[in-house]
Structures are given as C-alpha cells and as structure tokens.
Amino acid sequence: MSLDNVVEDIRDEARARAEDIREQGERRAEEIVETAETDAEELLEARKEEVERQIEQEREQALSSAKLEAKQERLEARRDVLEDVRSQVEDELVAxxxxxxxxxxxxxxxxxxxxxxxxxxxxxxxxxxxxxxxxxxxxxxxxxxxxxxxxxxxxxxxxxxxxxxxxxxxxxxxxxxxxxxxxxxxxxxxxxx
The missing domain is CATH 3.30.2320.30 (ATP synthase, E subunit, C-terminal)
Structure with missing residues (x-):
C-alpha cells in the first residue's frame, strides 16, 4: 500500500466521518426545530387559552357590574317613588x-x-x-x-x-x-x- 492509498483512505474516512457528523448535526437541528415548533405551538395554545379565560372573566365581571348597577338604579327609582308617595301623603295631611x-x-x-x-x-x-x-x-x-x-x-x-x-x-x-x-x-x- 502506498502512501497515496493511505492518504486516500484517511480522506475517505474523514469524509465519511464528516458526512456522519453533518447528518447528525442536521438530525439534531431538525429535532431542535421540531421541539421549538412544538414548544411554540404549545405556548401559543396556552396563551390563547389564557387570553380566552381572561376575556371570559372580564366579560363576567362587566356583566356582574352591569347587573349590580341596574339593580342599584332600580332600587333608587323605587326609593324615589316611595319618597314621592310619602310626600303626597304629607301634602294631603297638611291640606x-x-x-x-x-x-x-x-x-x-x-x-x-x-x-x-x-x-x-x-x-x-x-x-x-x-x-x-x-x-x-x-x-x-x-x-x-x-x-x-x-x-x-x-x-x-x-x-x-x-x-x-x-x-x-x-x-x-x-x-x-x-x-x-x-x-x-x-x-x-x-x-x-
């Protein structure tokens, strides 16, 4: 075996090894990309659910607040009517x-x-x-x-x-x-x- 053959074998081995490393690197890069995409999708889904919960919670709070305000206005209107009735009774007593x-x-x-x-x-x-x-x-x-x-x-x-x-x-x-x-x-x- 000549030195040229040895050099060629070493080169072939180095090329094969480089090819293995490159393939492993590409597989690892694909795994990283897949993991990142999965994580991104899970994060996006979690954010969507969180936003939907927050929207629902704010909607319920707004609805509850509106109901309370309506009830207070209704009670105030009733109080005003009762005050008017009492005032009319007082006027009739004076008269x-x-x-x-x-x-x-x-x-x-x-x-x-x-x-x-x-x-x-x-x-x-x-x-x-x-x-x-x-x-x-x-x-x-x-x-x-x-x-x-x-x-x-x-x-x-x-x-x-x-x-x-x-x-x-x-x-x-x-x-x-x-x-x-x-x-x-x-x-x-x-x-x-």
Missing part, C-alpha cells in the same frame, strides 16, 4: 281641613290626655295654622292651654309642666309609625313584587 282635621286632632289630644292625669298645668303645641282649633280643643280640659306652635303637619305635642313627660301625637309621628309598619305592603302594591 286636611274642617271637621276631618278637627276629629283627627281631637283624637290625638284625647289620647295624650291620659298621660297627664293629676297635672295642674299642661302645655299643648301644634301647627301654627291649627292655633284656633287647638285653643278650642284645649278649652275642654282643665289645666290645658295652647302654648304655641310646633313644626309639624298637624296633631299635638303635649307637655306637663310639673313632670318631664312629653307626648308627641303629631300627624308626622303617626305617619312615621304607619309608614314603617306598612312600607313592605306599600312597596309590594306599587311594584307588583
């Missing part, structure tokens, strides 16, 4: 006149009188527009006198001068009690719940 006003005021005064048995002097207060009516009504009771005005829709506030008893039998206080006791029924009738 009461004649025999009806006298009957109601007398009943409220009589109810308060029982609290002041044995008192020598009792002061009765009421709405300024009811002064004449109250003076006529207190004349029926010994020791009772009309003492001046009280800011109310009507009725009486009665105080004993010898005791610290004060009875508030105004239309306002009666309306407050009736309103609180019947608010649920009024609301149901107004809003057909």
């Amino acid at each position: 009461l006149s004649g025999e009806k006003r006298e009957t109601l005021t007398r009943a409220l005064l009589e109810d308060a009188v029982a609290e002041f048995e044995g008192e020598e002097s009792v002061s009765v207060y009421g709405r300024a527009d009811d002064a004449d009516l109250l003076e006529d009504l207190v004349a029926d009771y010994d020791g009772f006198e009309y003492a001046g005005e009280y800011d109310c829709l009507g009725g009486v506030v009665v105080e004993g001068t010898g005791s610290r008893v004060r009875v508030n039998n105004t239309f306002d206080s009666v309306l407050e009690d009736v309103w609180e006791d019947n608010l649920k029924d009024v609301s149901e009738k107004l809003f057909d719940q």
Whole structure:
C-alpha cells in the first residue's frame, strides 16, 4: 500500500466521518426545530387559552357590574317613588281641613290626655295654622292651654309642666309609625313584587 492509498483512505474516512457528523448535526437541528415548533405551538395554545379565560372573566365581571348597577338604579327609582308617595301623603295631611282635621286632632289630644292625669298645668303645641282649633280643643280640659306652635303637619305635642313627660301625637309621628309598619305592603302594591 502506498502512501497515496493511505492518504486516500484517511480522506475517505474523514469524509465519511464528516458526512456522519453533518447528518447528525442536521438530525439534531431538525429535532431542535421540531421541539421549538412544538414548544411554540404549545405556548401559543396556552396563551390563547389564557387570553380566552381572561376575556371570559372580564366579560363576567362587566356583566356582574352591569347587573349590580341596574339593580342599584332600580332600587333608587323605587326609593324615589316611595319618597314621592310619602310626600303626597304629607301634602294631603297638611291640606286636611274642617271637621276631618278637627276629629283627627281631637283624637290625638284625647289620647295624650291620659298621660297627664293629676297635672295642674299642661302645655299643648301644634301647627301654627291649627292655633284656633287647638285653643278650642284645649278649652275642654282643665289645666290645658295652647302654648304655641310646633313644626309639624298637624296633631299635638303635649307637655306637663310639673313632670318631664312629653307626648308627641303629631300627624308626622303617626305617619312615621304607619309608614314603617306598612312600607313592605306599600312597596309590594306599587311594584307588583
């Protein structure tokens, strides 16, 4: 064997080895590319799912927020209607006149009188527009006198001068009690719940 043959064999071996290394490199590069593509697809899919979850969560939050806002607006509208109804009732109480006003005021005064048995002097207060009516009504009771005005829709506030008893039998206080006791029924009738 000549040196040329040996050199040629070494070259052939080197070429074969280089070819193996190149093929291994290409296979490894393909594996890396495939792995990268798979990872990229998985990452893309994960990002899509995350974005879809986030969109769904934001949609649910927006929907929940809109429902809450609508409920609050509905409650506020109901509250406004109830306030209007109460205001109308108050206006009607102020507008009461004649025999009806006298009957109601007398009943409220009589109810308060029982609290002041044995008192020598009792002061009765009421709405300024009811002064004449109250003076006529207190004349029926010994020791009772009309003492001046009280800011109310009507009725009486009665105080004993010898005791610290004060009875508030105004239309306002009666309306407050009736309103609180019947608010649920009024609301149901107004809003057909």
